[in-house]
Amino acid sequence: MYYGELVCLRALRESDIGSMLLHWNTWELRHTIGAPLPRSRAAMEEWFVRTSKTDPWKDDEITLAITEKRSGEFLGVATLRAIRSPHNRGRIGISIYDSENRSKGYGTDATRVVLWIAFHILGLHSISLDTFPDNERAVRTYESCGFKRVGLLRKTEFMAGQHHDLLVMDILREEFMQEYPPGAFVEQSIDTS
Numbered sequence: 541m542y543y544g545e546l547v548c549l550r551a552l553r554e555s556d557i558g559s560m561l562l563h564w565n566t567w568e569l570r571h572t573i574g575a576p577l578p579r580s581r582a583a584m585e586e587w588f589v590r591t592s593k594t595d596p597w598k599d600d601e602i603t604l605a606i607t608e609k610r611s612g613e614f615l616g617v618a619t620l621r622a623i624r625s626p627h628n629r630g631r632i633g634i635s636i637y638d639s640e641n642r643s644k645g646y647g648t649d650a651t652r653v654v655l656w657i658a659f660h661i662l663g664l665h666s667i668s669l670d671t672f673p674d675n676e677r678a679v680r681t682y683e684s685c686g687f688k689r690v691g692l693l694r695k696t697e698f699m700a701g702q703h704h705d706l707l708v709m710d711i712l713r714e715e716f717m718q719e720y721p722p723g724a725f726v727e728q729s730i731d732t733s
C-alpha cells in the first residue's frame with residue numbers, strides 16, 4: 541500500500557465492485573472521462589478480474605484502488621497505463637467516483653502518490669494524460685501536481701453527438717523529483733489483503 545496525506549492506494553478488492561458499479565453508471569462521472577456506455581455487473585466483474593491482476597512490467601498497466609487513509613472508504617481508482625519501454629513513459633488516469641467525495645483534496649493527493657509510484661518505483665521518465673479542457677477541476681488538480689499543458693488535440697473525442705478537443709498534459713521525472721526526492725512524502729507498507 542502507498543499512502544499520501546489523505547489517501548491510501550491499495551490493490552483492488554472484490555468488495556470495491558459494488559461502489560464502482562453504482563457510480564460508473566452515472567453519466568455525471570462517465571462524461572468527464574469520455575466513457576459513453578454504462579457497464580453491467582457482469583462486464584464490471586470481467587473488468588475487475590482482468591484489471592486486478594495486471595502487472596505493470598508484463599501488462600503495461602496497473603490499476604489501484606484509492607481509499608480514504610483513515611476510514612478505508614473506497615474513493616475511486618488510479619491507473620497507470622501504456623507503460624512503454626525503452627521510452628519509460630506512461631499515462632495516468634484518476635477518478636474519484638462519488639461526487640460527494642470530490643473537491644476534498646483526494647484527487648490531488650492520489651495523483652501525487654501515483655506519480656511517486658511511477659517515478660520512484662517503476663522508474664518511469666514521463667507521464668502524460670489527456671482531459672477535456674473544460675474539466676477545470678481536473679486541469680487544476682493536475683497542474684497543482686506539476687503537470688504542464690503541452691497541446692490540444694482538436695476535435696478528437698466523439699462524445700454526446702459532438703467532437704471535442706482534448707488537452708494534453710505531461711510531467712517529467714526531473715520536475716517531480718525536485719519536489720518529491722526519494723524518501724519524501726509517501727509511506728509504504730505491505731498489502732496483506
Ligand SMILES: CC(C)(COP(=O)(O)OP(=O)(O)OC[C@H]1O[C@@H](n2cnc3c(N)ncnc32)[C@H](O)[C@@H]1OP(=O)(O)O)[C@@H](O)C(=O)NCCC(=O)NCCS
Nearest residue numbers: 572635636642643644645646647648671676677678680681
Ligand atoms: C478530477 C478529479 C480526479 C479531481 O479530484 P478531486 O479530489 O475532486 O480534486 P481536489 O479536491 O484534489 O482538487 C481540486 C482542485 O480543483 C479546484 N477546482 C474545483 N472545482 C473547480 C472548477 N470548477 N474550476 C476550477 N478549479 C476547480 C479546487 O479548488 C482544487 O484546487 P486547489 O487545490 O488549488 O484549491 C475528481 O474530481 C474526479 O475524479 N472527477 C471525475 C472524473 C475525472 O474528471 N477524472 C479526470 C479525467 S482526466
